[in-house]
Amino acid sequence: MAKYERIADDLRVRIQAGEWQPGDRLPTETPDLTTHYKTSLNTVRQALGVLAAEGVVDKVHGRGNFVRKPRKRVVRTSERHQWEKDRARESEATRRQTGATEHDTGLAVSDLVFDAAFDDAVSADEVLAGLFQIPVGTRLLERTYRTRYREEDEPFNVARSYLVYDTVEGNPDLLDPSKEPWPGGTQNQLHTLGIELGRIEERVTARPPTAEESEELGLKAGDSVLILWKISYDIDGRVAEASNVTLPGDRTEIVFTTPLTRW
Amino acid sequence: MAKYERIADDLRVRIQAGEWQPGDRLPTETPDLTTHYKTSLNTVRQALGVLAAEGVVDKVHGRGNFVRKPRKRVVRTSERHQWEKDRARESEATRRQTGATEHDTGLAVSDLVFDAAFDDAVSADEVLAGLFQIPVGTRLLERTYRTRYREEDEPFNVARSYLVYDTVEGNPDLLDPSKEPWPGGTQNQLHTLGIELGRIEERVTARPPTAEESEELGLKAGDSVLILWKISYDIDGRVAEASNVTLPGDRTEIVFTTPLTRW
DNA sequence: GAGTGGTCTAGACCACTGT
DNA sequence: CAGTGGTCTAGACCACTCC
Structure with missing residues (x-):
């Protein structure tokens, strides 16, 4: 040795x-x-x-x-999806209170700072084309969100959401970065387009951060990132939205619950 | 720079x-x-x-x-739990065909090699005591499983399952390492004790491997591990089993599906 | 045995932090 | 400015792989 x-x-x-x-x-x-x-x-x-x-x-x-000190964990539960769906048709006043992130972290909106950036001319790569069942190169709307604690400098996650451009033209708010974060989240936005979600699939892997991610999320040597792809299917089984989130592995706990049918 | x-x-x-x-x-x-x-x-x-x-x-x-070449992924789905429950009361002949791991990997039992080790005198630490709602120091049965491809040297996962010792005394097979892997998996074993599961919760985090894990799973610099805690609740909401799996982050994709109720 | 990466040394100088 | 970690050098020798 x-x-x-x-x-x-x-x-x-x-x-x-x-x-x-x-x-x-x-x-x-x-x-x-x-x-x-x-x-x-x-x-x-x-x-x-x-x-x-x-x-x-x-x-x-x-x-x-x-x-190194153990860091405070952020918990992300799969119950957030049903919760978000139930809230999508509530009044705007109600929706304005909190979003799904606050639901998870137990913090008020005022504790968190959001940042949104839009790109309405992204071409679908092979992965996204395969998910949406569309030709490679199809025009997509890419929305990038960063969330951080008000007292901290670095965001604790970076999320990128993809929608097929043609399907979102009906709602101009969806193309306006200044409308972020929208009260109600993505499910409310899809509701305005007449889309109801039937099922959400989440795929999780882990790897070391790239140099870029270390920079962006303020990660140190000895950190890992969780990559979570969330794929939202409408009630007919079509992919309505796909998004991925990069989460610091040691600060994030993802919780999924599977109910089982009775014997 | x-x-x-x-x-x-x-x-x-x-x-x-x-x-x-x-x-x-x-x-x-x-x-x-x-x-x-x-x-x-x-x-x-x-x-x-x-x-x-x-x-x-x-x-x-x-x-x-x-x-580095991208490596082949193993997919672990949350559907495995319902599948395992449905199968737990099938005949032993049927159960003997495949287990949950094969369900995920799409491989036959003969492609995989298992290794089981038991320790029937583990004391509950604070985390486990909190989960099971028992005093710290309560006697637990710890079962350690390693799974690997027949052609590869290193296991691709290491799982540790915990059961309260008092509850498993009714089934001597549960204390015998040579009975591994049991046809039917843990849910079948719990069935023999009269326990039916109602819900399964999974908690996922990621971090770099410890020196020990790198050794055991054949990981290199630049790998991360996914830590998955699976907590099984019986139909009365009590914790029946708790287990954790260490999975190589770049070879594993964990897939969870959340069905949503209709508006 | 030739080729290639792994470990270790001793020392110089630079960059950041806090007083 | 003193204290502390970060970068870099030049060279020696060891360990592993493959012919």
Whole structure:
């Protein structure tokens, strides 16, 4: 076993044992750790790199290496869909109170900041064309949403929603970024187009963030992202909307409930 | 911007542009890349480390650095639960045909290899005690399952299932590792104890693998794991079983369907 | 044994943080 | 300005893969 692995293991054990609490600063790379482990700087840094990649340690330039604190979780439940559907036909006054994100996080609208960007001339790639059962290159409306806590700088998710352009022309609000976030969410918007949803499918995978995502979501080494594709089917089984959300893996818990029929 | 970042960006762009195809070997670290970028070995390796952490490049000791190929996905659907419940009361002959994993992967039992390990004296920690609504320290039965493709060395998942020990004493098969995998799965086993499930809840998060998980699941730098907690409630709303599965994030797609009631 | 990546060293200098 | 982490170099030697 390499020296840097032994150092990483030793530090990991000492952290787990509580020698340093979450938030505490570890001994300095130079001279503390290099002399303690009788090794060179590179080797100490390689060991700390392992722990950072595991999410055990936060490296902060100019300040030190810290034991990472567990972060507050955002829970996203599958009940949100039925809840959103039930609310889609409520009065605007009612709808204006809260959206699905607030339903999940338990926060008021005022705690969250939204940002919307539209692109009404996106061409369907193979994946989207396959979902919507349309030719590649069909014109789509792409809406990008970012949600963040008012006190934090970085958004905690980035969502991109796709609709077939031809189907949304009937509602000009759907093409106006300043109308965001609409009271009622997507299901209310689809309702104005005469579309009722019958079923929602969600597909979840995980991977390390790309450099771009790390930048955008303020992720550190040792973070993963959850990729959630939400596909909304109308009552005839056609795809009405497809969207994907990028969620920080360690801050997000996705909860699904499957009711079972009685024997 | 640091030199290693510029090198990583340059290589990333060239890979995306198709200069090297998935599976192709990149130029050697020494002397090709060091001379091409007029830099030292460490700097080239730091750049390649970035790409490896993103999952773009596979580093293979003694052979080279390769453009990573997308891997075959295993799909896990939430329909499996109802399917498993419907099957739990079928004859053993029928049940013996396939299990829920085969239902998802579309493979025959003979393509998969299972491994089961039991520990009938696990003490409930705070998380499990909270789930089952029992005192911390209550005796639990922990069953660990590993599933892998017959042709591959590493399992593609590791699952740990927890049952309250007192409730399983009625069925000695539940305490015998050699009876694994039982035809019918957990729902069939619970059926023999007179327990019928009414609802299943699944909670999903993602994070980088621990050193132990990388070892066990054969994961490389640049992989994430999905952690799925499955909580099974009986028809009275009590927790009957809790289990967690560790799934390789880039090989697994979890699919959930939410049916919506009609307006 | 040749080729290739992995580990380690010792030292220089840069960049960020807080006093 | 002092303290601390980040980048980079040049070179030595080890470990793995494949012919």
